[in-house]
Every structure is written in C-alpha cells, then in structure tokens.
Amino acid sequence: MVFLGACSVRPQAAQLPGQLIPLDHCIIMLIGPERWKHATRSGSYLLTPGWLRTWRAQIAAWGFKQEIAREFFQETTKELVLLDTGVDPDAATYLAELAAFVDCPSRIEPIGLDYLRLYLRDLILTKRIKRLETHQREVLKEANRKIAEYAMAFDLLIQLSSIQSEEATIHAIRDLFAMLFGCSDPTYAQVRGGQMVQFFPTLPTFTVHSIFEQLLVATENDYILIDEPAGFYLRIQYQHESMGLIAISNIAFPHHRDQYLSLALAITNLCGLALANARTFSMLQEAEQALRYEREITEHLRQTMSDLTSDLDQEQMLHKVMVQLEQLIPHQMALILLREGVMLRVASAQNLFNDARLIGTYFAANQQPFAAIIQRKKAIILNHDQLANLTLLEPELTRDIRTWMGVPLLQQEGVIGILIVASTQVNAYSANHVMIAQVLAHEVVIALQNVRMFQEMHTLAGTDPLTRLYNRRRLTELAEAAFRHAQKTNGNIAAIFIDIDHFKDVNDTFGHGVGDKVLEYLASLLRQVRSSDIVARYGGEEFVIISIGHTTQHVRLFAERLRQEVAQQPVNLPEGQIAITISLGVASLTPQIESLAALLRFADQALYQAKTSGRNRVCVWGETA
Incomplete structure (x- = not known):
C-alpha cells in the first residue's frame, strides 16, 4: 500500500507497486480525520516528531526566511501542537526551537501509536475483505457457469433417457458433447464385448483409432488428454462395462479444458446409463418380437398338437x-x-x-x-x-x-x-x-x-404282470376278432383251456412265491406257440390258447405234446425240483357254436371233464372220454 497526503505528487497508478491510498493529510493516520479537522479549524498547527526533526529543512524548502515564517505562523496559527508518539526523545527540544524561531506558542499532546495500528489494521482487513469478496464473486460466477452447464447437460441427458434406439442415443451424445465443449463432429466408437464394432460418423483416422485402442485396454483410466488439438478422449461406461469411446478435440476454449473434462466425466456415467437403457430396450423389443413370433408359432402348433397327440x-x-x-x-x-x-x-x-x-x-x-x-x-x-x-x-x-x-x-x-x-x-x-x-x-x-x-x-392294460401273457380282457378283444373272422371265412379256430393240477398244494407246500415261479415257467412254455395263436392267463392257474387255422385233430395233438412236455420236465427252482402236471380241455368251432363265449364255455367243460377223469390228460368237447 502507498499512502499519499495532500502535499504529495500523485504518480500514475501503473507506476505504483501496490494500492494507492490518498489522504487529506498524513497526520490523519495518527489522530483520525475528525480530530485533524477540529485542530486545523481551531488554529492548531499539528506537528509530528519526524517533521520536527527536519523543521529547518522543511521551512527552507518553503522558501521562508525567519521573518516571513513568523508572519505566516502568526497569521495562520494559534499554537504549535506536537503529536508525540514517543518514538523520538528529542521531539520536545525541536518543538521548542521551532516555537522560538516563529515566535508562536506550543504544546505537546501525547497520542501514542494505537490509532495508527488500528488504522492500518482496518485498511488491511478492508483490503482482504474486498479481495475475498472479489474471489467469492469469481467463484460464484464460475459456479453459476458450471450450474448452467450442468443444468443444460442434465436437460439433454433427460432427453437422452427417452431415446430408445442405441444409434439415436449415440448421435444425441455426440451432439451433447459438441454443444457443451464447442467442438465439431466428435468421433464415437461403439463398444460391445470389449471390442469396437462401429464408428460414428465415419471411420476414424489412424491416430484417433490408436488412442481409442489405448483407452479401451487401459481400464484403470477413463480418459486421455491431448494437447494438439486441445481436447480429450473419454470412456463411456455403465457398471464397469465399456459402452463406447468418444474423441473431443478442437475445444472452443483450450484454457478451460480441465473444467470441460470434469464436466464430461460427471456426465459419462449418465450417458452410459442412457446407452444401457437403449440396449436393454432394443433387447426387450427383440425379445418381445421373438416371443410374439414364438407365441404365434406355438399357437399354430398347439392348434395342430391335438391332431398329433390324438x-x-x-x-x-x-x-x-x-x-x-x-x-x-x-x-x-x-x-x-x-x-x-x-x-x-x-x-x-x-x-x-x-x-x-x-x-x-x-x-x-x-x-x-x-x-x-x-x-x-x-x-x-x-x-x-x-x-x-x-x-x-x-x-x-x-x-x-x-x-x-x-x-x-x-x-x-x-x-x-x-x-x-x-x-x-x-x-x-x-x-x-x-x-x-x-x-x-x-x-x-x-x-x-x-x-x-x-x-x-x-x-400293460392287456398284459398279465406276472406271466407277461395277455390277460383275460385282452384275450377277449383279440379272440373276438379272430372268432368273427373264422365264422365269416369258414375257417378253423379252437380254444384250449389249461389248468395246473393240484396247484393249491404247491402254494401250500412251498409258498406263493414258488407258485408264481411255476406259473412263470408254464407261461414260458406256452409262449412258444405260433405267432398267429393267442395265449393268455385266464385267471389263477388257468391259461387259454386260441389256436387259429388248425383242425381239431391238430389242436388235440398239440395239446397232448404240451401235456407230455410239462409232465416230463420238472420245474427247476432254487428251492429244488417241482414236478407238475396239467389238464387241458379243447373245443373247436362247429356250426352249433355261435359265439366266442360259447366256444370258451365248451372248452372249459372239456377241461372239467379232464379234471374229473383223473387229471394230467387232454379232453376234447364233443368226444367221449
């Protein structure tokens, strides 16, 4: 700071090393303006120890001789007043010499340096406050500028969130960065699966492509600064997945590059969110179309599925x-x-x-x-x-x-x-x-x-679970069709009823488990008939064979061979050998037999005759024993 009183020659502001503070008089710094005005109005000539030390040189500089000096002071001054700050012990002597020289009364007024200290402190604080206010105004101005930029950016980002196409979102992001940073036609690289797949607006130059590759692999950095032309490269990502890369160059105000970068970094995540939303929307659209298409196809298939399943x-x-x-x-x-x-x-x-x-x-x-x-x-x-x-x-x-x-x-x-x-x-x-x-x-x-x-x-519905032969219901279905065909064509058909002799004794002696094995053994023998014949377990230890296309004599011989085979071959089981015999009743189709039920009834009657005649024999219905 430079303090100048009224007697000083004021230099140009550019020539000053600091701030210029003009004063009506330098004494104001010691007693203040009010006391200074009161003293000068009352005719007091205020003096400082510093001025008194050189009072002779000061009067000589005015061009006054002693006589003129006396006239000047006597006409303008009632008394000389030394404002004693205590800094010069000879100040009182110099005052007395001056008073005698100009023949004027004098007095000493002790004032100290407290007011000067307060005055200087006030000036310094005022200066600091003004500087702080200036800085705050600049900060506020910068903050308002940033708020305006962020507000504009967020308005644009809100618009981005409503875009449903990724390509349209990319164009909107390029427009956003171009407007915020005053650059023209930013280059954008679309990234999928960690690879650059497409560029906007066109393929980049070799330099731009190389920097893109550096940024893509350097996952620890989200940007790369460039000096010529001034700008930066940014990674746009969402949830740690790179969505794209953008090159910002030739920015409008290179000296604001750091501020531009901060703003860009602040909005890249939101840009990444917009891109992710666009991708998700596209995926949902594709999925919806696929589901709709699949639903149509499925509906078409469902309409014909009943035909397939029926x-x-x-x-x-x-x-x-x-x-x-x-x-x-x-x-x-x-x-x-x-x-x-x-x-x-x-x-x-x-x-x-x-x-x-x-x-x-x-x-x-x-x-x-x-x-x-x-x-x-x-x-x-x-x-x-x-x-x-x-x-x-x-x-x-x-x-x-x-x-x-x-x-x-x-x-x-x-x-x-x-x-x-x-x-x-x-x-x-x-x-x-x-x-x-x-x-x-x-x-x-x-x-x-x-x-x-x-x-x-x-x-399963037509099969006996133990012997795996046809059951009675399935026998009826198959034999009924065969019987009607034989009637229609005058063909041969016969029924053979088979019963294991004394099977109850087998169960009582060896248990039902062994009895089941005996039934399985007999079923395996019966299964060796011609494929055109029908073999079934009729119930309990009874079996039926429907022989198709054979005469009564042929059927009798077959039944006899079967009886002999069973009688001659004991059943070999872990429990030992068990000898069994069977009784058989045969009935063949005759003009008197008009139904399958009648044919089976007559075969059953023949079986009863075999059982009552001593068992282990074959009897044919219609023949005497």
Whole structure:
C-alpha cells in the first residue's frame, strides 16, 4: 500500500507497486480525520516528531526566511501542537526551537501509536475483505457457469433417457458433447464385448483409432488428454462395462479444458446409463418380437398338437409332422431320424426326389454331423461347403443342398432323434427358423412320448404282470376278432383251456412265491406257440390258447405234446425240483357254436371233464372220454 497526503505528487497508478491510498493529510493516520479537522479549524498547527526533526529543512524548502515564517505562523496559527508518539526523545527540544524561531506558542499532546495500528489494521482487513469478496464473486460466477452447464447437460441427458434406439442415443451424445465443449463432429466408437464394432460418423483416422485402442485396454483410466488439438478422449461406461469411446478435440476454449473434462466425466456415467437403457430396450423389443413370433408359432402348433397327440399311430403322426413342417419352415428335404442304440433310423422323410425309399434307412449315430448334434444337444446349421466334406446322404440328395439344419429331439435321458431340414437356397435358415424347429422338435418329442405311453399303457392294460401273457380282457378283444373272422371265412379256430393240477398244494407246500415261479415257467412254455395263436392267463392257474387255422385233430395233438412236455420236465427252482402236471380241455368251432363265449364255455367243460377223469390228460368237447 502507498499512502499519499495532500502535499504529495500523485504518480500514475501503473507506476505504483501496490494500492494507492490518498489522504487529506498524513497526520490523519495518527489522530483520525475528525480530530485533524477540529485542530486545523481551531488554529492548531499539528506537528509530528519526524517533521520536527527536519523543521529547518522543511521551512527552507518553503522558501521562508525567519521573518516571513513568523508572519505566516502568526497569521495562520494559534499554537504549535506536537503529536508525540514517543518514538523520538528529542521531539520536545525541536518543538521548542521551532516555537522560538516563529515566535508562536506550543504544546505537546501525547497520542501514542494505537490509532495508527488500528488504522492500518482496518485498511488491511478492508483490503482482504474486498479481495475475498472479489474471489467469492469469481467463484460464484464460475459456479453459476458450471450450474448452467450442468443444468443444460442434465436437460439433454433427460432427453437422452427417452431415446430408445442405441444409434439415436449415440448421435444425441455426440451432439451433447459438441454443444457443451464447442467442438465439431466428435468421433464415437461403439463398444460391445470389449471390442469396437462401429464408428460414428465415419471411420476414424489412424491416430484417433490408436488412442481409442489405448483407452479401451487401459481400464484403470477413463480418459486421455491431448494437447494438439486441445481436447480429450473419454470412456463411456455403465457398471464397469465399456459402452463406447468418444474423441473431443478442437475445444472452443483450450484454457478451460480441465473444467470441460470434469464436466464430461460427471456426465459419462449418465450417458452410459442412457446407452444401457437403449440396449436393454432394443433387447426387450427383440425379445418381445421373438416371443410374439414364438407365441404365434406355438399357437399354430398347439392348434395342430391335438391332431398329433390324438393319432396314436407313430407313422401317421410323423407324417402329420412333415405336413406341419412344410408350412412352418421352407425346405426341399426333411427327415426325422429316431435313435435305436448306436444307429439312427429314418422314421419319416420328405424331399424333392423320392421320400419313400429313405424311410427305414439307417445311419451311424457317430457319423458327422449327427454325432455333433447328439454330443452338443444343440441345433447346427451347415452350408454347402461344409456339407461337401460330409458323407451325409446319397450324393443325389445333397448335391443341390445349400443350407442344412439339424435339431436334436431332446428328452430327459438325452437325444432320442434328430429333425433335419435342408434347402437349396444359400443361408436359408436364421435364428427364428432354429427356434421354430426347436419348438416343433419339442412337440414331436411329446407326440412320440404319447404314442409310446399309449402303446405301453395298451400293452400293460392287456398284459398279465406276472406271466407277461395277455390277460383275460385282452384275450377277449383279440379272440373276438379272430372268432368273427373264422365264422365269416369258414375257417378253423379252437380254444384250449389249461389248468395246473393240484396247484393249491404247491402254494401250500412251498409258498406263493414258488407258485408264481411255476406259473412263470408254464407261461414260458406256452409262449412258444405260433405267432398267429393267442395265449393268455385266464385267471389263477388257468391259461387259454386260441389256436387259429388248425383242425381239431391238430389242436388235440398239440395239446397232448404240451401235456407230455410239462409232465416230463420238472420245474427247476432254487428251492429244488417241482414236478407238475396239467389238464387241458379243447373245443373247436362247429356250426352249433355261435359265439366266442360259447366256444370258451365248451372248452372249459372239456377241461372239467379232464379234471374229473383223473387229471394230467387232454379232453376234447364233443368226444367221449
């Protein structure tokens, strides 16, 4: 600070090393302006020890002789007053000398330096306060500028959140950064899976691309500063996943680069959120479209599923699948292969050439590409070049195929077959076609399960669980059809009733477990009849054979051989050998027999005759014993 009194020559402000403080008089710093004004108005001439020390030189500088000095002081001054600060012990002597020189009364007024200290402290504090206020105004101005920038940025980011396309979001982010930082056409690199996949607006220069690569691999840094042209490169990420990279160069105010960078870093996470939302929305849209498409396909399949499941004949059901497949997936060849051990059998076929001759053909399950489908349990698509390296089918069936798709028929225990479609078009099948084929394959598996379950249930419903022969209900169904056919064609049909002699004694002696084994043994002997004959367990220890196409004499001889075989071969069991015999009753169709029930009744009567005649014999109805 520079203090200048009224008597000083004021220099230019630029020539001063500090702040200029003008004063009406330098004495004001010692007693204040009010006391100074009061003293000067009352005629007091105020003096300081410093001025008194050089009073002679001061008067000489005024150009006053003693006489003129006396006149001056006598006309303007009532008294000389020394403002004694205590800094100069000779001040009183100098005052007395001056008073005698100008012939003027004088006095000393002790004042000390307290006011000067307070005055200087007040000036210093005032200066600091002004400086602090100036700094605060600058900080507030900068804060207001940042608030305005952030507000504008957040307004734009709110708009970003409503954009549903990732590409549109990228363009909006580029526009946002260009507007905030005064740069033109920022370069953006779209990142997916840690790789740059697309650039906006065009491919970057080699330098920009190199810096992008550095930033992408340097996961510990989210930005790279560049000096020429002034700017920076940023990573835009969300939840630690890089979504994109952006190059900001030629910023409007290079000296504000650090502030620009801070703002950019503050909004990159929000930009990453907007990009993630756009990607999620796109994924949801794709998923919704896929689900809608799948729902339509599923509904279409469901409408025909009842037709598939209602048809319990496997061959007819698979033919319906082929018809359905033709409507769903464009193809020139389709096959359904069912797994039988280490082989795959063509159960149904459809192609441009000759589908009939393929049915029943076998392929090794370890042959490619079947092995790959079975091992991976996933669909595969092959092009023409890949097919050329495989011995898949006959050459005439594959030479025009350009796209081949195989889909596994999956059940809990694994792959039970393969659904194959092939096209003469290049790249004919997309992910949607794979999805449709998988849905259809799933329906085929269900239909096959229904067919097999029905066959198993039908077999179980008509099979005796112990002997695995037909039960009485199934016997009636099969024998009824055979009986009506024999009546219609005047053919031969006979019923043989068989009963184990004294079977109750076997159960009572050895237990029912051994009795069951005896029944199983006899069933194994009866199962050796011709495949056209019908063998059933009728109940308890009774069995029935319906012999088709044989005369009464032939049936009698067969029954006798069976009796002898049982009598001559004891049943070998862990409990020992058990000898058993059987009694048999035979009845053949005659004009007097009009129903199957009558035929069975007469055979039963013949059996009763064999039992009452001593057992272990064959009796024929209508013949005397």
